[in-house]
Amino acid sequence: MVDTPSGSPPRAGVPGAQVIARAAHLLRLVTAAGDGGASVGELADDADLTRPTAHRLLTALRAEGLVDRDDASGRWLPGPELYLMGSVAASRFDITATARDIVRSLAVRTEESAFLSVRRGDETVCLVREDGSFPIRSFVLSEGVRFPLGVASAGLAILAFLPPQDVDAYLERHPELVERWGASHSPARLRTRIADTKARGYAVNPGLIVEGSWGLGAAVFTRAGDPQWALSLTGVEFRFGGERLAELGRVLLAHAHQLSTRIAARS
Numbered sequence: 017m018v019d020t021p022s023g024s025p026p027r028a029g030v031p032g033a034q035v036i037a038r039a040a041h042l043l044r045l046v047t048a049a050g051d052g053g054a055s056v057g058e059l060a061d062d063a064d065l066t067r068p069t070a071h072r073l074l075t076a077l078r079a080e081g082l083v084d085r086d087d088a089s090g091r092w093l094p095g096p097e098l099y100l101m102g103s104v105a106a107s108r109f110d111i112t113a114t115a116r117d118i119v120r121s122l123a124v125r126t127e128e129s130a131f132l133s134v135r136r137g138d139e140t141v142c143l144v145r146e147d148g149s150f151p152i153r154s155f156v157l158s159e160g161v162r163f164p165l166g167v168a169s170a171g172l173a174i175l176a177f178l179p180p181q182d183v184d185a186y187l188e189r190h191p192e193l194v195e196r197w198g199a200s201h202s203p204a205r206l207r208t209r210i211a212d213t214k215a216r217g218y219a220v221n222p223g224l225i226v227e228g229s230w231g232l233g234a235a236v237f238t239r240a241g242d243p244q245w246a247l248s249l250t251g252v253e254f255r256f257g258g259e260r261l262a263e264l265g266r267v268l269l270a271h272a273h274q275l276s277t278r279i280a281a282r283s
Contacts, residue, residue: 038065039073044139046074046083046092048162053091111245112143114282115275119247122271123148126264128251131157132236133170135244138186139163140171150251157231157250164190166206167197169221169233170246175206176213177235177243183210200224218265218272223253230256232264234272239280247272 045062046054054062060070074092077083081097115132123130123146132144139162157168165171165186175183193201201224213219221231231250235243249268256264 047094053093118275119144120146128249131248133246169219169231170248172219173233173235173246174243176210228253234268237276
């Protein structure tokens with residue numbers, strides 16, 4: 017079953033809800049593929065659709081300008097209408113202008129790559145990347161990349177500070193996390209990392225996505241106290257050990273608190 021952006025199945029009583037959910041899921045996959053785009057076969061596999069169904073939906077989205085197709089490579093890319101829609105929505109939802117100097121400061125202070133991610137339903141989407149001065153970098157995360165909550169450090173930080181009933185519902189909706197991301201993402205082990213994150217104040221990803229690439233994440237809250245965004249750091253393993261890990265965590269939490277305060281002041 018294809019999830020809606022909120023992560024729950026489309027309501028059976030709403031005509032066309034399943035088609036809309038499938039089309040929306042394809043749109044997210046196309047944008048997540050970045051500048052290189054994705055083939056119809058890749059999109060069909062990722063969306064759990066047959067190739068003809070995926071092609072039919074992509075063709076309909078192309079007619080509306082929401083996706084585009086490179087005729088030379090056959091790969092699908094975000095369409096011009098998405099840019100126009102995004103420009104309008106940015107004034108309401110985008111905090112990149114508010115946060116960019118804080119993300120840059122985080123990268124300068126730590127010398128690691130720093131990021132701002134936003135929660136979108138059951139995923140996080142990276143909005144801003146700032147590279148630090150240390151020459152060896154991790155490229156797991158960049159603008160537009162999506163991860164399920166609880167997988168990357170940003171998503172784990174957000175998941176940890178959701179109400180317990182929301183965490184329970186999320187884990188029930190996504191039994192596929194173990195198959196896709198490994199045994200370290202079983203409900204029991206995720207709950208352990210959630211508890212550790214709440215106790216520590218920030219999340220640690222010890223190379224669970226790419227071996228040797230570590231991440232730290234701290235939730236950023238709305239004025240009402242909801243974890244809607246996260247700041248995170250990524251780098252190579254030997255840079256994230258011992259006393260330096262604790263220092264990185266303190267710097268990260270300070271920047272996340274600064275951004276939460278700034279967001280509350282502008283609300």
